[in-house]
Amino acid sequence: xxxxxxPTPPPPYWLLIAVLSSSLPLxxxxxxxxxxxAFRLHRSGENIERLQGDLLRGKVVRLHKDLAIGSVVGxxxxxxxxxxxxxxxxxxxxxxxxLELGEEEAASGHHEPGLPTPGGKWLN
Numbered sequence: 001x002x003x004x005x006x007p008t009p010p011p012p013y014w015l016l017i018a019v020l021s022s023s024l025p026l027x028x029x030x031x032x033x034x035x036x037x038a039f040r041l042h043r044s045g046e047n048i049e050r051l052q053g054d055l056l057r058g059k060v061v062r063l064h065k066d067l068a069i070g071s072v073v074g075x076x077x078x079x080x081x082x083x084x085x086x087x088x089x090x091x092x093x094x095x096x097x098x099l100e101l102g103e104e105e106a107a108s109g110h111h112e113p114g115l116p117t118p119g120g121k122w123l124n
Contacts, residue, residue, distance in 0.1 A: 016098035018072045024088035030056055030081070038062070038077045038094050039102040056083045067093050074099065 013031035017038065026034075037049040037060040049060045058081035067076040074093040081088060 011097070011101060016095060016101065017092045018069050018074070018095055020067065020069065020076075020091040020093065022088060022090040022092075024081075024083065024086050024090075026090065027055075027083075027085075030083055034060060034077075034079055034081075034090065034092060035094070035098055037079075038075075038092070039098065041077070042075050042094060042099070043102070043106070051079075051081065056081045058082055069093070072096075 013028050013035065016035040017031060019026065019031075033051065033053075033055055037051060041047070041049055041060060041062045047062050051058045051060065058079060060077055060079045063076040063078060065076050066073055072093070072095055074095050076091070076093045079090040079092070081090060
């Protein structure tokens with residue numbers, strides 16, 4: 001059981017994004033980083049976010065449309081990434097839960113809106 005002083009762990013990445021297709025396997029940390037970039041793009045209205053760090057390099061692009069996988073609907077994104085497992089392209093969408101969590105984080109005034117991460121740190 002978590003104490004009141006310990007940070008709440010982030011929700012599983014599959015509640016934040018739904019992957020439509022990926023040309024390489026995605027580790028949970030990479031999926032969470034893609035969520036972070038996509039939520040910032042969704043919130044800011046920007047089109048591209050560059051990714052630079054130890055986990056991955058590349059870019060996330062906002063596609064300006066909503067897509068659906070069954071009953072899961074959300075804004076669509078494409079990522080061109082390079083990880084330790086290789087280079088690839090990922091098509092994904094932000095889930096309703098991912099959008100709601102990001103907005104709750106923003107409303108609560110946490111250091112960076114919409115970025116659930118272990119210990120409140122950026123994944124890079």
